[in-house]
Amino acid sequence: MRKLTMIAMLSLVLAVICVPVDARADDGRWEIGPRLILVTAGGEPTNDLTGGGIYGRYHLNDQWKIGFAVDSMTGDFEEPYRLLGIASTEVVDGTVDLLVFSASIEREYGAPADKSRWFWNAGLGFSSPDVTDVTGLIPGGGTFDLTTDAGTETLLMLSGGLRRRLGKNWNLEVGVRFDQHFTDWTIRDRDSAGTATLSNYNAYGAQLGVTYRF
Numbered sequence: 001m002r003k004l005t006m007i008a009m010l011s012l013v014l015a016v017i018c019v020p021v022d023a024r025a026d027d028g029r030w031e032i033g034p035r036l037i038l039v040t041a042g043g044e045p046t047n048d049l050t051g052g053g054i055y056g057r058y059h060l061n062d063q064w065k066i067g068f069a070v071d072s073m074t075g076d077f078e079e080p081y082r083l084l085g086i087a088s089t090e091v092v093d094g095t096v097d098l099l100v101f102s103a104s105i106e107r108e109y110g111a112p113a114d115k116s117r118w119f120w121n122a123g124l125g126f127s128s129p130d131v132t133d134v135t136g137l138i139p140g141g142g143t144f145d146l147t148t149d150a151g152t153e154t155l156l157m158l159s160g161g162l163r164r165r166l167g168k169n170w171n172l173e174v175g176v177r178f179d180q181h182f183t184d185w186t187i188r189d190r191d192s193a194g195t196a197t198l199s200n201y202n203a204y205g206a207q208l209g210v211t212y213r214f
Helices: 002-018 079-083
Strands: 030-042 047-057 065-076 095-111 115-128 136-137 144-147 153-165 170-189 193-211
Touching: 002 136, 030 065, 030 115, 030 170, 047 095, 065 115, 079 136, 079 170, 079 193, 095 136, 095 153
Parallel strands: none
Antiparallel strands: 030 047, 030 193, 047 065, 065 095, 095 115, 115 153, 136 144, 144 170, 153 170, 170 193
């Protein structure tokens, strides 16, 4: 899945650079379309998240926009037993699924008719992660059975990149992003009653998308 996502992203990057543009930009205030996301993290709770979703924006004027997005992302919960100081006879990962709802403000540079424009945006997101249970064997005997209450996450989101006009209504963009996750995770071992908590983590990487303006 991650390999296919990276191939798709590289293909879109080439398209941003190589696609010729002849038509003038449309004057519509709305844009909407799909995007791909690939970010890496520090390993607690995950090394990477991949996914994508639907995003859009409303043009306040030629420079400022209000954005919105719904993104679904998934990744491995890397060796969660280590957070509780538990050893395992083998590497066992869980799965983290995020459905993120977000809103943002964006600044774009360049005239609407320019075929390429730089942009940055800042946003706020919310998610209720779904984390799978993890079980395994402890060296020397015994077991662990971990369950996670992930609560609700709040995300501070920053991104920026290059947007290229494909025609009168279509735009293709490539960007980098940084997401700070503020969390309230509690990981509990049903066998030993031990617990661990996770209060924050960050993720950074790339995003690629295409929008239709109307």
